[in-house]
Amino acid sequence: MDPHKLDSQLIVRDAQRELSRSTRRLFGKQILTLGGLTLLTGCSISNDKSVDTLLRRVSRFNDDVQAWLFNPKRLAPTYPESMMTRPFPFNAYYDIDSVPEVDASTYRLEVSGLATGKRVWTLEELHALPQVDQITRLICVEGWSAIGRWGGVPFADFLQRCGADTTAKYVAFNCADDYSTSIDMPTALHRQTQLTLRYDGNTLPPKYGFPMKLRMPTKLGYKNPKHIMSIEVTNTYPGGYWENQGYNWFGGS
Amino acid sequence: MNAASPTPSETLAAPAGVRAFQPVWLRVTHWLNALAVVIMVTSGWQIYNASPIFASIQFPESITLGGWLGGALLWHFAAMWLLAANFLVYLVLNVALGRFSRRLLPITVRSVLHDLWAAVRGALGHEDLSRYNAVQKLAYLAVIVDTVVLVLSGLAIWKPVQLSLLCDLMGGYDQARVVHFCAMAFMVAFLVVHIVMVVLVPRSLLTMLRGR
Numbered sequence: 001m002d003p004h005k006l007d008s009q010l011i012v013r014d015a016q017r018e019l020s021r022s023t024r025r026l027f028g029k030q031i032l033t034l035g036g037l038t039l040l041t042g043c044s045i046s047n048d049k050s051v052d053t054l055l056r057r058v059s060r061f062n063d064d065v066q067a068w069l070f071n072p073k074r075l076a077p078t079y080p081e082s083m084m085t086r087p088f089p090f091n092a093y094y095d096i097d098s099v100p101e102v103d104a105s106t107y108r109l110e111v112s113g114l115a116t117g118k119r120v121w122t123l124e125e126l127h128a129l130p131q132v133d134q135i136t137r138l139i140c141v142e143g144w145s146a147i148g149r150w151g152g153v154p155f156a157d158f159l160q161r162c163g164a165d166t167t168a169k170y171v172a173f174n175c176a177d178d179y180s181t182s183i184d185m186p187t188a189l190h191r192q193t194q195l196t197l198r199y200d201g202n203t204l205p206p207k208y209g210f211p212m213k214l215r216m217p218t219k220l221g222y223k224n225p226k227h228i229m230s231i232e233v234t235n236t237y238p239g240g241y242w243e244n245q246g247y248n249w250f251g252g253s
Numbered sequence: 254m255n256a257a258s259p260t261p262s263e264t265l266a267a268p269a270g271v272r273a274f275q276p277v278w279l280r281v282t283h284w285l286n287a288l289a290v291v292i293m294v295t296s297g298w299q300i301y302n303a304s305p306i307f308a309s310i311q312f313p314e315s316i317t318l319g320g321w322l323g324g325a326l327l328w329h330f331a332a333m334w335l336l337a338a339n340f341l342v343y344l345v346l347n348v349a350l351g352r353f354s355r356r357l358l359p360i361t362v363r364s365v366l367h368d369l370w371a372a373v374r375g376a377l378g379h380e381d382l383s384r385y386n387a388v389q390k391l392a393y394l395a396v397i398v399d400t401v402v403l404v405l406s407g408l409a410i411w412k413p414v415q416l417s418l419l420c421d422l423m424g425g426y427d428q429a430r431v432v433h434f435c436a437m438a439f440m441v442a443f444l445v446v447h448i449v450m451v452v453l454v455p456r457s458l459l460t461m462l463r464g465r
Contacts, residue, residue, distance in 0.1 A: 014463065058331040069415050076414045137426065139413065142322065143304035145426055218414050246323035248330065253414040 059248050066250040072186050076217035076253065079135045084200070085146035090207045091221065092177065093241065099206045100176040100227055107211055113172075113232040117163025123211050127197060129153045129161070134192060136217035138224070139253055141242075150215045151198035156189045164233045172238035173214060176227035181240035183216070183223060184250065192217050195228075220251040273464030274383035279352070280461055282343040289336035290440065292318060292328055297437060299325030306434055333407065340400055360390045379454045383465075396443045399436050406433040 090096050109121040133151040140146075159166060166189060172182040187193060196215040199208045209226025216224055222242045232238070243249045275283075296319050298312035303322045305311050319325025347353045364387035371377040372388055385393065409420040409429040423429035451458050 010465075011459075011463070052327075055327040055331050058334070059327055062330055066412075069412060071415060074415060074417070077417065137413075139426060140304065141326070143300065143306075143430060242323070246327055248326065253412065 056246070059246075062248055063250040066252040067184060067186070070184075070186055070218070070252055072190055076136050076192055079137065079147050081135060081149065083147050084135060084149060088148045088199075088208070089144075089146055091140060092226070093179070094177070096207060098177075101206060102176050102211055102227055104211060109212070109228065110230040111162045111164070111233070112230060113234045114165035114168045115159075115162045115233050116165075117161060119162065126153065126195070126212065129158070131197065132194070133198075133201075134194065134215075134217070136192065136215075138217070138221050140221040141247060141251070149200045150194060150196045151201070152194045152196035152212070152215065154191065155193040155195050155214065156191070158195050159188060159233075162231075162233075168233045169235045170233075170238055172232040172234060172240075173225040173228050174230045174232075175225050176229050179225055179227070179241050180238070181223055181225050181243065182238035182249075183214075183219070187216060187218060187252070190216070190218055218253055220253060222247060223251040275460050275464045276350075276352075277464065278342075278346055280464060282339050282346075283461055285335065285339045286343065289332050289339060290444070292332035293336055294437060294441060296325040296328035296332065300329060301434070306430055330411075336400075337404060340404070344397075356385055357390050357394055360387055360394065365391050379457070382454075382457055382460050392443065392446070396440065399439045399443070403433065403436040403440065406430075406436060409433075 092099070104123050107123050109123075109126065111119045111121070131152055132154060133149060135147060135149045137145050137147050159171075164171075166185060168185060170182050170184065171188045172180070174180050194215045196204060196209070196213045197211070198204055204210050204212065209228075212228050213226040214224055214228060222240075240247075240249070243251075295317050299314075299317035299319045300322060302311055302314075302317065317325065319328050368377060368387040372386075377386060377388075405419060406423055406429050408416055409423045410426070410433055413420040413426045413429070420426055420429055423432050
């Protein structure tokens, strides 16, 4: 028997049988209606508001998954000095000419929110705190990575000195370059999370975030704020510059 | 209408050889996978463009998904759940129902070479679509392995610190990106050949819709 002829007969018979079922007729009608509506909107699927809402909901779910995956005791790999990327790339949402200039003498770091200890810090006071150096890999959300050497105060120590409530959910950062971001408390307390004051043995230069940045080898680059002016400990979701535009909030590595 | 619809016995009495040899679960997982792969690949191209591994390889904006890096990442990290969950169901059912051993195995080097030579000469028959030839078997097995590599290298890029062992296995973070890219390239190459074959043997599309 000719297989093609057989097919056409079978298809017609199948279709007749399917159509005789009322649920199938209803399903067919609904599919056609849905298709028509999609055409009527006349815009691409990635601009659709409801699609965007759904995608962002999945992104919040991914925040939870990453918080669950995050092991507070697991350390990011460290590297020998010979593997450092030179020169270390500059990266921000603006050009290098627009790097803000912060006056060291008038600079005050402000700590707000759920903190009962010292809430205003001069640069001198910050530099007087015990510091450590670490050579780690910074991974950018764009895909590239670079190895650098950062020195500063372990952030957990700093939070303790501020009398921060470490049971709070978030730590938020506001920066001199109008950048902002926020992180989860377990990452804030991670051993390698550092309030960075130095780069490669020298005072942190403006292009890398003078007078200070937060360095976390357990998070993507955009979660590492530069030129930090104020820190807030809070239970209210603070969002962030890129996060509000759609980057994943947790941004963990 | 009633007169035209076949009685149950008629349905069962359909000639042997035209019974559904692509079960419903296989057709469903196939099309869900097709959707997930298209989303993953096109959003992946947009992500890749943000920092190309190979300066000479960049993807035209018009064939990417997401509009910008952030949008593409949202698509990529949403569709990954569909891809992974659907792939898992596909693997479990194939093993549990013995379909792998029935349809994709056995496969020998000899049979592959034989069928490949026949294909090159245009002498490979496609009359019985319920049986895969050796080249088909190899291609399907290869793309299954490729999907595993895609998922693992993707996890290594996503979580190079938390899943550091996996990342090391890929040769480090930068190398994991190369592995992910190559696995994507293989997937796309498979897809092109797959679609060309469907165009050459249109009846195979029907089998993936109707089951036979």
